Amino acid sequence: MTDLSTPIDDRHRRPAHPAQAPLLRLEGLGFAHRGRTLLHDVSLTLPPRGRTLILGPNGAGKSLLMRLAHGLLAPSSGRIHWQTHSSGRPLRQAMVFQRPVMLRRSALANLTYALAAQRVPWRRRRGLAAAALERFGLGGLADRPARVLSGGEQQRLALARAWALAPEVLFLDEPTSALDPASIREVEAAVLAFHGQGTHVLMSTHDLNQARRLADDVVFLHEGRVVEHAPAERFFAEPRTPLARAFVSGELIW
Amino acid sequence: MPETDNAFQSALTLLLSLDPMLVSIVTLSLQVSLAAVLIGAVIGLPLGAALALWRFPGRGLVVTLLNAFMGLPPVVAGLVIYLLLSRAGPLGNLGLLFTPTAMVIAQTLLVLPIIAALTRDHIDTLWQEYREQLSSFGITRLGAMPGLLWDARFTLMTVVLAGFGRASAEVGAVLIVGGNIEGVTRVMTTAIALETSRGNLALALGLGLVLLGLVALVNAAAYLIGERARRRLG
Amino acid sequence: MRRSRRGSHRSHSPRPAVMALSVLSLVSTLAAGTAAAADKVLLLASTTSTEQSGLFDHLLPRFHNATGIEVRVVAVGTGQAFALARRGDADALLVHDPAGEAALIAAGHASERADIMFNDYVLIGPTEDPAAIDEAPTAAEAFARIAAAEAPFTSRGDDSGTHRAEQRLWAAAGIEPSAPWYRELGSAMGATLNTAAAMDAYALADRASWATFVNRQALAVLFECDEALFNGYASLLLSRERHPHLRHDLAEQWHDWLLSEEGQDAIAEFRLDGEPLFFPAVL
Structure with missing residues (x-):
């Protein structure tokens, strides 16, 4: 994998807002589907900087919380406040899914399509897309159909696609759960690279060690409720709730 | 079977002599069916995609009707268009009855439900898969439509070919609204029906072979284009 | 990478070509449709028998030379021809069903009728002739023998001129034909003959068809030349009041030409394998 430390273009910028304003505030967020309440009264305030890891066993509501925050689903109750630019422009967001969704086109076209959706002028699309592919070591596969790539390559392509979009907020929904160790290392390196560009990363995982490696901030969910929200160091050193303690010590079964 | 031997002979003679009557019949057949398929695709592809993308009251009814119309007997389609275009009908003033345009309209009525219904089916599957990713890109349903149609292009090409097959094979509709007028509205299938009713079975079968060859040619061309592109783009 | 991308682009190039072709064909098709309305074109509804005999291929070029009018023939069963006339979808008619013609005039759809030509019906059957109709003295007797032998008989059953003539002949013989030996097909003349050939059945056909x-196959003419088998063709002009939009002037030229010496001569000249099939009614 190539070096990810330098910005690919001027679109990678930190939000223009004062660093003190919280990135995201959730107030009493709830979600019910077919009469079942899947998320209960979630209130959270995410710090203006850093990587937030959403932890919890399967079925805790991690993916759901991210989809609500990203706007893929509408909450049944509660409110979502995002930090904006001083101009009022919302932050640019992107999401990488557990199973990458690849369009039935070439790897390159998967990126240019997303750039077109973001209204990037078409003259710049190809250059940005090619640079992003190169950065994730996919330059040689640009013309290959995206759907014949291996699982690891597809996830890298999904990251490259997100990278090309130069998001200010990036959601990653269990991006490594189906990957081999080498691919997992690449995804984690990418997370660091995004962070290095000033992108806010919100990532869900049920892998405790991965969370230890990546997190600045931890939200711990269980059965649709926020059990604990704390800076990573404090969360891993001294979890305050019994459930979190069980999780951190590896005792929580799922 | 002497008829079959003679049929191959007739087909060969017809083709090799490039009989001007045959050429005009074949040309008109292709014009009418391709025009019907083109109109059917221009309306049916977006219509099918829209039915896959949007939920609205009565959508189930529309989809059911569309599926039912896939089996619309050509004679019925012909009769409906005849009643519309007849002088005594609502569109009689246009004077379109017994013209190629009337045949295009009737075949469009046959082709459109096939294209729209099958497109809806394919786009629905694709949309289930793409939906979250596309809305993550900030793409609306309307904005997603061209991309979905493009990504389904290989399947949709087969859909359009199925429409072409139906259009070029049917005789009931074009016979009623076209009138099988020599040199004006006579196409392959009505010519075959005419020769059959003359008891000229060898010539009828010969024409049938020419029609079959033609349809096979169109399908083969589309298949080859599709395969080449598919191998490149997956 | 660049080269292969161009290659894949090239593989799409037939798509615009096909699109352009279809658009062209569509435009030309529509243009053909509108051009038809502009020219001196007469739409004639006639019977399949006259069309299939090749008579029109013989008559129409002569008429076109004389008048510059292009006649387009829609060949349908006589019953359907009457329906076209009633709805105002044909400019003129050339049919062979006296009763139906009278009804059309009585209903005010047709304004004028003239006998143009005639030939006759023939009774067709398998050469073994199980009902022995080739020795029958009259057409009525021939039909009676078929009924008595309960030999298979295929009827058009499509309300065509020939079907109506056949029903008159059964009535004249005092017989109400019925299944299983009497088979109503609901088909055109050719299809009926194809079926008769396949099941060695009797059938009534006009001589031209x-x-x-x-x-x-094994079919042959077994009975012919009886006055009851007369088959007259008439030209009908449609009512100007009922159907003002029709091309009545062209239709009148056609009607008059058929009755003229030139038209009647042309009908008399028409031969199929050296045999005359239609006889002029006026000359």
Whole structure:
């Protein structure tokens, strides 16, 4: 994998807002589907900087919380406040899914399509897309159909696609759960690279060690409720709730 | 079977002599069916995609009707268009009855439900898969439509070919609204029906072979284009 | 990478070509449709028998030379021809059903009728002739023998001129034909003859259709030349009041030409394999 430390273009910028304003505030967020309440009264305030890891066993509501925050689903109750630019422009967001969704086109076209959706002028699309592919070591596969790539390559392509979009907020929904160790290392390196560009990363995982490696901030969910929200160091050193303690010590079964 | 031997002979003679009557019949057949398929695709592809993308009251009814119309007997389609275009009908003033345009309209009525219904089916599957990713890109349903149609292009090409097959094979509709007028509205299938009713079975079968060859040619061309592109783009 | 991308681009190039072709064909098709309305074109509804005999291929070029009018023939059963006339979808008619013609005039749809030509019906059947109709003295007797032998008989059953003539002949013989030996097909003349050939059945056909029918197998003419088998063709002009939009002037030229010496001569000249199939009614 190539070096990810330098910005690919001027679109990678930190939000223009004062660093003190919280990135995201959730107030009493709830979600019910077919009469079942899947998320209960979630209130959270995410710090203006850093990587937030959403932890919890399967079925805790991690993916759901991210989809609500990203706007893929509408909450049944509660409110979502995002930090904006001083101009009022919302932050640019992107999401990488557990199973990458690849369009039935070439790897390159998967990126240019997303750039077109973001209204990037078409003259710049190809250059940005090619640079992003190169950065994730996919330059040689640009013309290959995206759907014949291996699982690891597809996830890298999904990251490259997100990278090309130069998001200010990036959601990653269990991006490594189906990957081999080498691919997992690449995804984690990418997370660091995004962070290095000033992108806010919100990532869900049920892998405790991965969370230890990546997190600045931890939200711990269980059965649709926020059990604990704390800076990573404090969360891993001294979890305050019994459930979190069980999780951190590896005792929580799922 | 002497008829079959003679049929191959007739087909060969017809083709090799490039009989001007045959050429005009074949040309008109292709014009009418391709025009019907083109109109059917221009309306049916977006219509099918829209039915896959949007939920609205009565959508189930529309989809059911569309599926039912896939089996619309050509004679019925012909009769409906005849009643519309007849002088005594609502569109009689246009004077379109017994013209190629009337045949295009009737075949469009046959082709459109096939294209729209099958497109809806394919786009629905694709949309289930793409939906979250596309809305993550900030793409609306309307904005997603061209991309979905493009990504389904290989399947949709087969859909359009199925429409072409139906259009070029049917005789009931074009016979009623076209009138099988020599040199004006006579196409392959009505010519075959005419020769059959003359008891000229060898010539009828010969024409049938020419029609079959033609349809096979169109399908083969589309298949080859599709395969080449598919191998490149997956 | 660049080269292969161009390659894949090239593989799409037939798509615009096909699109352009279809658009072209569409435009030309529509243009053909509108051009038809502009020219001196007459739409004639006639019977399949006259069309299939090749008579029109013989008559229409002569008429076109004389008048510059292009006649387009929609060949349908006589019943359907009457329906076209009633709805105002044909400019003129050339049919062979006296009763139906009278009804059309009585209903005010047709304004004028003239006998143009005639030939006759023939009774077709398998050469073994199980009902022995070739020795029958009259047409009525021939039909009676078929009924008595309960030999298979295929009827058009499509309300055509020939079907109506056949029903008159059964009535004249005092017989109400019925299944299983009497088979109503609901088909055109050719299809009926094809079926008769396949099941060795008797059938009534107009002489022109029989003369042009190829797939005869064991079928042959078994009974002919009886006054009851007369088959007259008439030209009908449609009512100007009922159907003002029709091309009445062209229709009148056609009608008059058929009755003229030139038209009648042309009908008399028409031969199929050296045999005359239609006889002028006026000369």
